[in-house]
Amino acid sequence: MTVRVMLVDDQELLRTGFRMVLASQPDIEIAAEAGDGAQAVEVLRQAEVDVVLMDVRMPRMDGVQATRRICLDQDGLPLPDAPKVLILTTFDLDEYAFAALKAGASGFLLKDVPPPELVAAIRAVHAGDAVVAPTTTRRMIDRFADVLPMARPDAGPPALDPLTEREREVFLLVAQGLSNGEIAEGLTLSEATVKTHVGRILGKLGLRDRVQAVVLAYEAGLLRAGGHG
Template identity: 70%
Template sequence: MLVDDQELLRAGFRMVLDAQPDIEVVAEAGDGVTALEVLKDTEVDVVLMDVRMPRMDGVEATRLIEGAKVLILTTFDLDEYVFAAVKAGAAGFLLKDVPPADLVNAIRLVHAGDAAMSPRTLRRMLETFAAQLPNEEPTAADDLTPREREVLLMVARGLSNGEIAARLAVAEATVKTHLGRVLAKLGLRDRVQVVVYAYEAGLVVPSHRPKG
C-alpha cells in the first residue's frame, strides 16, 4: 500500500513496483486517516508511509496500524519524525529519492521480517534525538544470559552478525541463535527494535546529546 499526499510520487512508486513479478500495489491513500480506513477492508503486507501528511501524519498512522509492516518514506535521513515513527513500530525507512532497486529490496526485506534500515544509521538517529528517549528503564534485559546481553550490545552499536561472530570467535549461525533468543525474551521484532530498546534501557549511552 502506498500512503503519500503527493499523487505524482505514488504514481512513480506504483510504476516501479508493478513491474515486479512478486509485488502488487493493492491500495493507495493520501493521508493517514484514509490509510487506516482502507486497511480495514484491504489485506496489506507492507505499507510505504510518508511522514508529513494532512489530517494524520505517518507517525500516528504507524502507531495505529496492526498487522502490516510499515516502511517510512522521508526526505531527510536524520528526521525526528522518522525517529518517532521507528519507535511507533516502523520496520525501517527509505529516502524518497531511493533507487528503484533499493526500494524493491527494502520491501522484500521487510516482508520477510527483517529491517530495512542499517543499525548504524538508526544508532546515529538515536544519538541525535536522545533527549526524546523516555526515562523509565525496561527491565527484561535482566533475563538475558551474559552472552545474549553481549550480542544485544553489539547489535545496538551497529555491528552485523558477521562482525559479531568475528569478535566473539563463534560461527555466524551461533550469533543468529543468540539474537533470536534476545528478540524472543525481550518481545522485540527485529534489529531496529533491539537498537531502540538498548538506548531506552540505558544499555548504550549516546556519544552526545543535543544542546538546549
Template identity: 75%
Template sequence: MAIRVMLVDDQALLRTGFRMVLNAQPDMEVVAEAGDGAEALEVLARSAVDVILMDVRMPRMDGVEATRRICGGRDRAARDQGPRVLILTTFDLDEYAFAALKAGAAGFMLKDVPPAELLAAIRAVHSGDSVVAPSTTRRLLDRFAPLLPRTEAPVHTELERLTDREHEVLLLIAQGLSNGEIARHLVLSEATVKTHVGRVLTKLNLRDRVQAVVLAYESGLVRAGGA
C-alpha cells in the same frame, strides 16, 4: 502470490510514480492508496495489505502516528499479524524516521531512492527483514533521543530473562555491530552469534535488530553518544 502494497502519501503524483514502478513487477501489486494517515487506517480496515509505503509529513494524521496504530506498539505477535511499514523520508537523519522506528516501522528509505533499491526493500520487508542497519539507527538515536520530549520511562522486565552472554550480545547489537563483528569481539562463530541474536529477539519480543537498538536506548542500557 504477489506482495500486496499500500501507498500512503499526500502527493498524488508521487503515488502514481510508485504505482507504475511496483505494478510493473511480476511479484508486486498496489492494492490500496491513501492521502494521509487517517485515510490509511480507514482503507486498511477493509483491505488486505502486506507492505505499506508510508510518508511521514501528511495532513490530519502523520505517518508516525499511523505507523504506531498499525504496528500495535512493541508486541511481537500483534506486529507479525499485520502489514509491515516502510517509511519514506526526505533526509536519512530525520526526527520523523527516528520516531517511526520507535513506533514499529520495519525501516525507512529516502524518497529519491533508485527503483531497484526500493523494490529490494519491499521484498526484504515482506520476508521479515529490516531495511535499515542498526548502525544507522544508532546514529539516529544519538542525534535525536536527547532532543525529544521524554515520556515515562518504560520498564523492560524481559531484560532479566537474558543470560550474561545474551546481554553482551544485546549491547553489541546496540553499538551497531554486525554478526561478524560481534563474533570477532566475543571470539565466537557467526553461527553461534546468530543463535544468540535470535534468542535475544525472542525473549524481548522484538521483531528485528533495529528494535533491539531502540529498546537498548529506552531501557538505559545505552545512552546517546556512548555505550
C-alpha cells in the same frame, strides 16, 4: 511469492510514481492506497497488505501515529500479523522518521530513493530484514537525543531481565550495530549460534527487528548518545 504493497502519501503524484515503478515488478502488487494515515488505518482493516510505504507528514493523521496504530497493540506490544512499514521521508535523519522506527516501522527510505533500491527495500522487509542498519539508527539517536521525548538514560535495564547473560552480551553488540559475523568473531561463536541467540532475544523482548534493539538499548540507558554505552 507476491508482495502486496500499500502506498500511503498525501501527494497523488508521488503515489503515481511509486505505483509505476512497483507495478513493473513481477513479484510486487499494489494492493491498496491511502492519502493520509487515518485512511490507511481504515483501509487496512479490509485490505491484505504485506508492506506499507508510509509518508511521515500528512494531514489528519501523520505517518508516526498511523505506524503505531498498525504495528502495536494498545499496550505498545508488536502485533505479530501486522504488515511491515517502510517510512518515506524527505530528509535524512528526520526526527519523525526515528519516531516511526520507535513506533514499529521496519525501516526508512528517502523519497528520492532510486527505483532498484526501493524494490530491494520492499523485498528485504517482507523477508524479515530491517532496511535501516542499526548504526544508522544510532546516528539518528545521536542527532536528536536532546529533543526526543523517548530519551530516558536513567530508565535502567529491567527490560533485559528475561535474557541470559550470554543473550545480554549479544544484545549489546547487536545494539551497537555489529553484524552476526562480527558478533560471532568477537564472542568466538558460530554465526548460526549468534543467529539463534538474536532470534531468541527479539522474541523474549517483543522486538520486531534489530533496529528496535537499538531503540530499546538507548531507552534503557545501555547506550548513550555520542557513545557506545
